[in-house]
Amino acid sequence: MDSPLVRAGDASAGSDVFKSECAECHSVKQGRNKKGPSLFGIVGRKAASLPDYNYSDALRSHTDWVWTADKIHSYLSQPAKQADPGTKMKYDGLSNAKDLDDLISYLGTIH
Structure with a gap:
């Protein structure tokens, strides 16, 4: 069984998935929010927890x-x-599913 923080994927391929699917709205740089919050350190972080981003009420309701x-x-x-x-x-x-696993593996390297 996978660790709750890791999935089998190719982080290098995930970087390309990030660039094509996520980079317009998200940054992987710490403290750099765009339309969406920074994804630096996202794996293992609580939802809606960055103090310098204005999350929607919908996501704030899922702080668990x-x-x-x-x-x-x-x-x-x-x-x-x-x-x-x-x-x-x-x-x-x-x-x-492969792109998702690759993306998640890449995000797991950003910390």
């Missing part, structure tokens, strides 16, 4: 969430269905 690999995987497959209506994230989701 911890961004484990499995939680990120389920969230990014269907973001609007994972958070209550009103989420700021206007993304339909990433349905390719």
Whole structure:
């Protein structure tokens, strides 16, 4: 069984997935928010926990969430269905399981 913070994937390929799917709205630099919060250190972090980002009420209502690999995987497959209506994230989701695993592996290296 995978560790809750790790998934089998190719972090190098995940960097490319990040650039094509996420970089327009998110940064991986610590303290650099864009439309979305910085994803620096996202794996293992509590949801809606960056003090310098204005999260939607929908995501703030899920402060019991911890961004484990499995939680990120389920969230990014269907973001609007994972958070209550009103989420700021206007993304339909990433349905390719390999791309998701690669992306999560990459995000796990950003800390």
